[in-house]
Amino acid sequence: MAVAELSPCTNTRLHTSQLSSLSTRLSDHRRRHSFRPLPRARNAGIFCSVAPNQIQAPVAAPTETPKEKADCFGVFCVTYDLKAEEETKSWKKLINISVSGAAGMISNHLLFKLASGEVFGPDQPIALKLLGSERSIQALEGVAMELEDSLFPLLRAVSIGIDPYEVFQDAEWALLIGAKPRGPGMERADLLDLNGQIFAEQGKALNAVASRNVKVLVVGNPCNTNALICLKNAPNIPAKNFHALTRLDENRAKCQLAHKAGVFYDKVSNVTIWGNHSTTQVPDFLNAKIDGLPVKEVIKDHKWLEEEFTEKVQNRGGVLIKKWGRSSAASTSVSIVDAIRSLVTPTPEGDWFSSGVYTNGNPYGIAEDIVFSMPCRSKGDGDYELVKDVIFDDYLLKRITKTEAELLAEKRCVGHLIGEGVAFCDLPEDTMLPGEM
Amino acid sequence: MAVAELSPCTNTRLHTSQLSSLSTRLSDHRRRHSFRPLPRARNAGIFCSVAPNQIQAPVAAPTETPKEKADCFGVFCVTYDLKAEEETKSWKKLINISVSGAAGMISNHLLFKLASGEVFGPDQPIALKLLGSERSIQALEGVAMELEDSLFPLLRAVSIGIDPYEVFQDAEWALLIGAKPRGPGMERADLLDLNGQIFAEQGKALNAVASRNVKVLVVGNPCNTNALICLKNAPNIPAKNFHALTRLDENRAKCQLAHKAGVFYDKVSNVTIWGNHSTTQVPDFLNAKIDGLPVKEVIKDHKWLEEEFTEKVQNRGGVLIKKWGRSSAASTSVSIVDAIRSLVTPTPEGDWFSSGVYTNGNPYGIAEDIVFSMPCRSKGDGDYELVKDVIFDDYLLKRITKTEAELLAEKRCVGHLIGEGVAFCDLPEDTMLPGEM
Numbered sequence: 024m025a026v027a028e029l030s031p032c033t034n035t036r037l038h039t040s041q042l043s044s045l046s047t048r049l050s051d052h053r054r055r056h057s058f059r060p061l062p063r064a065r066n067a068g069i070f071c072s073v074a075p076n077q078i079q080a081p082v083a084a085p086t087e088t089p090k091e092k093a094d095c096f097g098v099f100c101v102t103y104d105l106k107a108e109e110e111t112k113s114w115k116k117l118i119n120i121s122v123s124g125a126a127g128m129i130s131n132h133l134l135f136k137l138a139s140g141e142v143f144g145p146d147q148p149i150a151l152k153l154l155g156s157e158r159s160i161q162a163l164e165g166v167a168m169e170l171e172d173s174l175f176p177l178l179r180a181v182s183i184g185i186d187p188y189e190v191f192q193d194a195e196w197a198l199l200i201g202a203k204p205r206g207p208g209m210e211r212a213d214l215l216d217l218n219g220q221i222f223a224e225q226g227k228a229l230n231a232v233a234s235r236n237v238k239v240l241v242v243g244n245p246c247n248t249n250a251l252i253c254l255k256n257a258p259n260i261p262a263k264n265f266h267a268l269t270r271l272d273e274n275r276a277k278c279q280l281a282h283k284a285g286v287f288y289d290k291v292s293n294v295t296i297w298g299n300h301s302t303t304q305v306p307d308f309l310n311a312k313i314d315g316l317p318v319k320e321v322i323k324d325h326k327w328l329e330e331e332f333t334e335k336v337q338n339r340g341g342v343l344i345k346k347w348g349r350s351s352a353a354s355t356s357v358s359i360v361d362a363i364r365s366l367v368t369p370t371p372e373g374d375w376f377s378s379g380v381y382t383n384g385n386p387y388g389i390a391e392d393i394v395f396s397m398p399c400r401s402k403g404d405g406d407y408e409l410v411k412d413v414i415f416d417d418y419l420l421k422r423i424t425k426t427e428a429e430l431l432a433e434k435r436c437v438g439h440l441i442g443e444g445v446a447f448c449d450l451p452e453d454t455m456l457p458g459e460m
Numbered sequence: 461m462a463v464a465e466l467s468p469c470t471n472t473r474l475h476t477s478q479l480s481s482l483s484t485r486l487s488d489h490r491r492r493h494s495f496r497p498l499p500r501a502r503n504a505g506i507f508c509s510v511a512p513n514q515i516q517a518p519v520a521a522p523t524e525t526p527k528e529k530a531d532c533f534g535v536f537c538v539t540y541d542l543k544a545e546e547e548t549k550s551w552k553k554l555i556n557i558s559v560s561g562a563a564g565m566i567s568n569h570l571l572f573k574l575a576s577g578e579v580f581g582p583d584q585p586i587a588l589k590l591l592g593s594e595r596s597i598q599a600l601e602g603v604a605m606e607l608e609d610s611l612f613p614l615l616r617a618v619s620i621g622i623d624p625y626e627v628f629q630d631a632e633w634a635l636l637i638g639a640k641p642r643g644p645g646m647e648r649a650d651l652l653d654l655n656g657q658i659f660a661e662q663g664k665a666l667n668a669v670a671s672r673n674v675k676v677l678v679v680g681n682p683c684n685t686n687a688l689i690c691l692k693n694a695p696n697i698p699a700k701n702f703h704a705l706t707r708l709d710e711n712r713a714k715c716q717l718a719h720k721a722g723v724f725y726d727k728v729s730n731v732t733i734w735g736n737h738s739t740t741q742v743p744d745f746l747n748a749k750i751d752g753l754p755v756k757e758v759i760k761d762h763k764w765l766e767e768e769f770t771e772k773v774q775n776r777g778g779v780l781i782k783k784w785g786r787s788s789a790a791s792t793s794v795s796i797v798d799a800i801r802s803l804v805t806p807t808p809e810g811d812w813f814s815s816g817v818y819t820n821g822n823p824y825g826i827a828e829d830i831v832f833s834m835p836c837r838s839k840g841d842g843d844y845e846l847v848k849d850v851i852f853d854d855y856l857l858k859r860i861t862k863t864e865a866e867l868l869a870e871k872r873c874v875g876h877l878i879g880e881g882v883a884f885c886d887l888p889e890d891t892m893l894p895g896e897m
Binding site for chain 1: 534535538540547568569572573576578598599601602603605606607608609610611612613616708711712714715718719722723724725726776779780783784785786788790791794795798
C-alpha cells in the first residue's frame with residue numbers, strides 16, 4: 024500500500040473548532056430547511072493520524088514545542104515507527120478499520136474491543152476510522168477522547184468524519200453498524216428504501232476508496248438487503264467479501280439449545296441460521312449438535328424444537344428490551360467480534376459458523392443473487408467457504424423457502440438501488456425482529 | 461474453600477417469576493410510603509449457579525428432561541466439571557467476582573470484559589455475582605441474559621441479587637461500582653453520608669461472608685472515603701486489600717503528558733495520582749517519565765505543567781459529558797480492568813501504578829488511617845507494596861498537603877460510619893470532579 028493511499032492527511036481538512044462550527048451551521052441549515060438532505064462536503068469533519076511508514080525520523084528526545092498536526096485527533100496525531108522499537112517491531116502491519124454508526128451504543132462496546140486486541144490479536148496494531156453524522160459529530164469526538172484515555176497500545180490512529188469517501192479510505196474492514204431506526208408509522212418498505220439509500224452511498228464510497236479486498240460486515244437493519252445493496256454498488260470489490268450479521272441469532276440459538284438440553288453452551292456446535300435476519304430466519308436444529316450428537320437425539324422434545332425454539336431465539340431481543348429498557352448493544356457487539364474472529368482464525372475441525380453471504384453458486388439450491396445466511400468455514404485468512412455436508416428435511420426446506428421468498432421480495436423493493444430499474448414492493452407482513460424496531 | 465462456603469445454592473431462594481412479583485410489590489410499597497428505606501430480605505432475589513466441585517457426575521449424554529435447578533439463572537444453572545474435559549482441565553480454579561451497581565453503564569462494559577478473559581486471563585474461569593437494587597432487578601436480569609447470549613467459555617456462573625450478604629458470599633474480588641448520584645441541591649457532605657451508609661453496609665456484608673482475602677475496589681464516589689468506610693466496617697479483612705479507583709485519573713494524566721510532549725502514550729510511565737479522587741488530586745509530573753527521562757526535561761513548558769496540566773486531567777470528564785452527553789463509562793471500565801490487572805500481573809520493571817490505598821506506615825509522611833492514592837508495585841499476586849524512590853519538591857508537597865487535609869475533613873464527616881462517634885463536617889468547598897456529579 025502506497026503512502027499516498029494510506030493516509031488522507033494530505034487533503035485540506037478542518038480543525039476541531041472549525042468542525043464544531045460547521046456542525047452548528049449544518050444544524051441551523053437543517054432547521055431552516057426542514058430536513059432536506061444536504062450535499063456532503065468531501066472534506067468536512069475528518070481528523071486523521073499519521074501512518075507509521077510516513078515517519079521522517081524516529082521520536083527520541085521530544086522538543087519543547089512538538090510538531091503538531093492540527094488536523095489529527097489528539098494524541099493519535101503522533102508520529103512513530105513500530106519497527107523501530109523492541110516491543111513493537113514484531114507486530115504486524117497496521118490495518119484500517121472503518122466503523123459507521125460509531126457514536127451509537129453497539130459501537131461504544133465494539134470500538135473498545137477492537138482497540139484492546141481482543142479481536143485481531145495482541146500483535147495487530149489498528150487504526151480506527153469512525154463515521155458519524157452531522158448530528159453525532161460531537162459525540163464522536165467524545166468517543167475518540169475515551170479511546171485516547173484508554174491508552175490501548177495497539178490503537179495507533181483514530182480519525183472521525185461524516186463523509187464515507189474519507190472515512191472508508193483504504194479500509195481493510197468496514198463494519199457498517201449505523202442505520203436509521205424505523206420511525207412511527209413507517210412500513211418495512213419505507214425503512215428498506217431509507218436505509219437502502221445509505222447503504223447504496225456507502226457501497227459507492229467503498230468501491231471508490233476502500234482496499235480492493237475490504238471485508239464488509241453489515242449490521243444496520245434490514246442487514247441482508249442492506250448488504251445486497253452495498254455490494255451491488257461496489258462492483259470492484261468481490262461480492263464474497265460482504266457479510267450480513269446473523270451471529271447474534273446463532274449465539275442465541277446455541278444458548279437456547281444448551282438451556283433446553285441442560286448442558287453448558289460450549290457443548291453446542293454446528294448451528295446454522297438460514298436466510299434473513301428477520302422473523303423468517305431459520306435456526307437449524309436438524310444439523311446442530313450437542314456434545315457431538317444430533318440435537319434431535321439429545322432433545323427428545325421435538326414439539327419444543329419445532330414450535331418453541333425459533334420463537335425463543337427471535338423473542339430474545341424483545342424480552343431484553345422490556346427488562347433492560349435498552350437494546351442488546353453489549354451482546355450484539357460480542358457477536359460482531361465473534362463474526363470477525365471466525366474469519367481471521369481457522370474454524371475448529373468439524374464445526375462451522377453462520378453468516379449472511381452473497382449467493383453465487385451455492386450447493387443448497389437457494390436462489391442466487393441475494394444475501395442469505397448459510398453455514399461457513401474459514402481457514403482464518405479472511406475468506407470462507409460454504410459447508411457442503413448439511414442435510415435437509417421437509418420441515419427445514421419449507422422454512423428456508425419462506426425466508427428465501429422474503430429476501431427475493433425485499434430485493435424487488437430495492438430494485439432502484441441495485442441497478443434493476445423500478446422497485447416493486449409486495450412485502451406481505453412485518454418481519455422485523457422484536458427489540459430491533 | 462469448602463463446598464458449603466462456595467455456593468449459596470442450599471439456601472431458600474425465589475424463582476424469577478416470584479422475584480419479578482416481589483420487585484413489583486416492593487415498588488408499590490415504595491410508592492405508597494414515599495421512599496422510606498425498606499428492610500432488605502436476606503433471601504430476596506438471588507439466582508445462583510453451581511460450583512464445579514459440587515458436581516455429582518460428569519455430564520455425558522444429557523437426558524431428555526435434564527435436572528434443572530429452579531433457583532439458577534438460565535443456562536448458568538448447568539452442572540459441569542472443568543477437570544473432566546480436555547479443553548478445560550488445565551484451567552485454574554473458578555473465582556467469584558462480585559460487582560455492585562451491576563445494572564449501570566460502567567458495569568455494562570466491565571462485566572463483558574471480565575467474562576471475555578481480558579482481565580484474569582484465558583485459563584481463569586469466573587463466576588459473576590451481580591448486586592443491584594429493587595429498582596434495577598429487571599435490568600439486572602437483562603444483563604444476565606446478554607451474558608448468556610455471549611457464550612463466553614470462561615464465564616461459568618452468574619447470579620443476581622439485591623442483598624450484599626448473599627451476593628458477596630465467598631467473593632474473591634468485590635468491585636463496588638454502585639453509588640447514589642448527587643441529587644439537585646445536595647451538598648458533598650450529604651452525598652458522603654448517603655453513600656457512606658451504603659458502603660458501611662457493604663463493608664459489614666463483606667466482613668461477614670466474603671473470602672477472608674477478598675480484594676475490594678471502590679469506584680462509587682466519593683471513592684476514597686467510601687473505601688475507608690468500607691474497610692472500617694470489615695475489620696476481619698486486611699485493610700490493605702481495599703482500593704479506591706484513581707486509575708482513570710492516571711490514564712488521563714498519561715494521555716495529556718503524551719499529547720503535550722508529542723509522543724505516543726506508551727512512552728509515558730511512572731505517573732502517580734496522589735490523594736483524593738476529587739479536584740484536590742495531585743497528578744505528579746515531578747516523578748513521571750517520558751521515554752525514561754523526567755517529564756520536566758522533556759516538557760520544558762513548566763508553566764503548562766504547573767498551571768494547566770492538572771486542570772486538563774480533571775476537566776476531561778466534564779468535557780466528555782458535554783460532547784458525548786453521557787459519562788465516561790467505557791474508559792472508566794477500561795481503567796478498572798487496568799487497576800485489577802496491575803494487581804494480578806507483575807508491574808513492569810522500574811514502573812508503578814496509582815491506587816487509593818489505606819495509609820498505615822507509609823514512607824511519605826502522609827497522615828495515617830485514610831485512603832490515599834499513592835504509587836504502588838505488585839508481584840502479580842493480588843498484593844502490592846508502596847514505591848519508596850520518589851522525590852518531592854515544595855510545589856508537590858504543598859498540593860499533597862491540601863488533598864490530605866481534604867481527606868481528613870471527609871473522614872471527620874463520616875465519623876459516625878467508621879466507629880469514631882459523632883461526625884463533624886467542615887468541608888470547605890465542592891471538589892467533585894466535573895462529569896462525576
